[in-house]
Amino acid sequence: MGEQQHVKFPQEVIDEYAALGVDLxxxxxAGHLGxxxxxxxxxxxxxxxxxxxxxxxxxxxxGLLHGGASAVLAETLGSVGSMxxxxxxxxxxxxxxxxxxxxxxxxGLVTGVATPVHRGRTTATYEIVISDEEGRRxxxxxxxxxxxxxxxxxxAHVAAAG
Numbered sequence: 001m002g003e004q005q006h007v008k009f010p011q012e013v014i015d016e017y018a019a020l021g022v023d024l025x026x027x028x029x030a031g032h033l034g035x036x037x038x039x040x041x042x043x044x045x046x047x048x049x050x051x052x053x054x055x056x057x058x059x060x061x062x063g064l065l066h067g068g069a070s071a072v073l074a075e076t077l078g079s080v081g082s083m084x085x086x087x088x089x090x091x092x093x094x095x096x097x098x099x100x101x102x103x104x105x106x107x108g109l110v111t112g113v114a115t116p117v118h119r120g121r122t123t124a125t126y127e128i129v130i131s132d133e134e135g136r137r138x139x140x141x142x143x144x145x146x147x148x149x150x151x152x153x154x155x156a157h158v159a160a161a162g
Contacts, residue, residue, distance in 0.1 A: 009024055009044055009084075013045075013084060016087070016088050017088055020088055022088075034072065034076050037053055037057070037058055037069060037072055037073075038053055038054045038057065038058070039051055039052070039053045039072065039073055039076055040052050040053070041076070041077070041080060044080050044081070044084060045081075045084060046081055046084040046085040046116065046119065047081075047116065048081075048113065048114070049077045049078070049080045049081040049084075049113070049114040049126075050077070050112070050113050050114075051076060051111070052109050052110065052112075053072075053073045053110055053112070054110075055105050055108055055109070056107065059106075062104075063106050064104040064105065064106060065104065065105040065106075065110065065138065067099065067101050067139075070099055070101065070110070070130050070138065070139040070141070071097060071099050071141065073112045073128075074097065074099060074112060074114075074128040074130065074139065074141035075094055075097055075141075075143055077112045077114035078094070078097075078114045078126035078128050078141070078143030078145065079094055079143065079145060081114045081115075081116060081124070081126050082126065082143075082145035082147065083145075085116065085119045085124045086124065088150075089149065089150055090147040090148065090149060090150065091148055091149075091150055092124065092145040092147055093146045093148060094143055094144070094145050094146075095123075095144055095145065095146050096142075096143070096144040097141065097142070097143050097144075098141060098142045098143075099139055099140070099141040100139065100140045100141070101138070101139050102137050102139060103132075103136060103137070103138055105132050105138055108132060109133055110130050110131065110132055110133075110138055111130070111131055111133075112129065112130045112131075113128065113129050113131075114127070114128045114143075117142065120147075121147070122146065122148075123144055123145065123146055123147060124145050124147060125142060125143065125144045125145075126142070126143050126145075127140070127141070127142055128140075128141040128142070128143060129141075
């Protein structure tokens, strides 16, 4: 579905993860599912995460953008924001995702923007607005992630994913 771009992280975040032996920009494309769907994260910080996804290849039988595809984009963006908020000592795990679909899209590229609603010690909640190329809202989503402490076994999963 296209070449995967690297995420643009603040340098201090890249350095923090590099000290743990993790190449954060290489690790945080959009994961295997996001890659198959053509998700590209183009901006990432705890305050704002922006990503795009093509409509083509992500449609339902009527030729419209699949609601599940919007959910994948929303959860990807909100999870990246939550992970950046939690820092290198936490893992962000999605526990609640709500999506409201406002209009159909048949072609082009959709863009999602995730902004924090709540950033606490144990949870982070992001609102994700997905728009079409004309700037019309396609989907409104909200994701809450649990921020749990990194366990010793988590490093093996991160290394395998990278």
